[in-house]
Amino acid sequence: xxxxxxxxxxxxxxxxxxxxxxxxxxxxxxxxxxxxxxxxxxxxxxxxxxxxxxxxxxxxxxxxxxxxxxxxxxxxxxxxxxxxxxxxxxxxxxxxxxxxxxxxxxxxxxxxxxxxxxxxxxxxxxxxxxxxxxxxxxxxxxxxxxxxxxxxxxxxxxxxxxxxxxxxxxxxxxxxxxxxxxxxxxxxxxxxxxxxxxxxxxxxxxxxxxxxxx
Amino acid sequence: xxxxxxxxxxxxxxxxxxxxxxxxxxxxxxxxxxxxxxxxxxxxxxxxxxxxxxxxxxxxxxxxxxxxxxxxxxxxxxxxxxxxxxxxxxxxxxxxxxxxxxxxxxxxxxxxxxxxxxxxxxxxxxxxxxxxxxxxxxxxxxxxxxxxxxxxxxxxxxxxx
Numbered sequence: 337x338x339x340x341x342x343x344x345x346x347x348x349x350x351x352x353x354x355x356x357x358x359x360x361x362x363x364x365x366x367x368x369x370x371x372x373x374x375x376x377x378x379x380x381x382x383x384x385x386x387x388x389x390x391x392x393x394x395x396x397x398x399x400x401x402x403x404x405x406x407x408x409x410x411x412x413x414x415x416x417x418x419x420x421x422x423x424x425x426x427x428x429x430x431x432x433x434x435x436x437x438x439x440x441x442x443x444x445x446x447x448x449x450x451x452x453x454x455x456x457x458x459x460x461x462x463x464x465x466x467x468x469x470x471x472x473x474x475x476x477x478x479x480x481x482x483x484x485x486x487x488x489x490x491x492x493x494x495x496x497x498x499x500x501x502x503x504x505x506x507x508x509x510x511x512x513x514x515x516x517x518x519x520x521x522x523x524x525x526x527x528x529x530x531x532x533x534x535x536x537x538x539x540x541x542x543x544x545x546x547x548x549x550x
Numbered sequence: 551x552x553x554x555x556x557x558x559x560x561x562x563x564x565x566x567x568x569x570x571x572x573x574x575x576x577x578x579x580x581x582x583x584x585x586x587x588x589x590x591x592x593x594x595x596x597x598x599x600x601x602x603x604x605x606x607x608x609x610x611x612x613x614x615x616x617x618x619x620x621x622x623x624x625x626x627x628x629x630x631x632x633x634x635x636x637x638x639x640x641x642x643x644x645x646x647x648x649x650x651x652x653x654x655x656x657x658x659x660x661x662x663x664x665x666x667x668x669x670x671x672x673x674x675x676x677x678x679x680x681x682x683x684x685x686x687x688x689x690x691x692x693x694x695x696x697x698x699x700x701x702x703x704x705x706x707x708x709x710x711x
Contacts, residue, residue, distance in 0.1 A: 396561055406704075492687045492704055499575070499598070500578060503658055510560070510613070
């Protein structure tokens, strides 16, 4: 009998097996698929997406993912509340964000200026809609009640922005779980990266809700 | 060509002269630079969290301000640095997102800075200058030649401290 034995139910990202990774890829797939549909509606054109890449990375690799720690990116961060708690971050390369905003506002795609107030709030709204549809897909998949908070935006070096999700992962382990989704619009590639960052307890709730762990 | 060594996130490096230690894109993390001007021995840590005592998994000592600083100091002493000659400079600890509703996640930069200062004070290492806080990222380079610390930003200038 194992009575009275303490069992550590805590999951480490390092210990994720192939099944867990597959499940998380599927969550990424469904979430991003739903986000791509929302984006297509918003832009009123067809948006394709690739099968998301799910990677477990060491911290030192994190800032290299978007082509270097010093590259200029847009980070849109939303809190996730409800039965699942944590954060969701959507990262876009600066030029990709400009293309996206130009598409949305019906401006020439090659017009690359700094963002004005209107364009910034358009970007926030894009983040809002993408993350919102990502989360609602996750919510219906898991039957968990999940709500996004109001988005916040930062434009800065990739390394500095990625430090925010990395620190959250740092509290539980030494690696980062990263779901990369690439959106494609005809000839224009818009690469976006989603980081889903459940807090410690929510990680297990998520995998439990999906029946992967008991 | 100078000997340039990269310090990753949750990483630390020490070196004798001549060398430049650099860490890219500091956000809420803090870059702690130590320098022995006599021996020209330098150390740079890129810490992510304030304290190893609050973490469940604290095996990576370079991840935390408290354990990272002690390790870096010991590594420098092994290279021949003298503790009484060592001074510190701090950079980073920004708050990248303004957010109002989320709790300690958003204050982590400031807490990293406070914890780094406490540990340095405990070890009697004077902090001679710092460039911390704000809402922007920093890339830093520490030069063994004279201990100068170069700080590069996007839209907030370039300077030496």
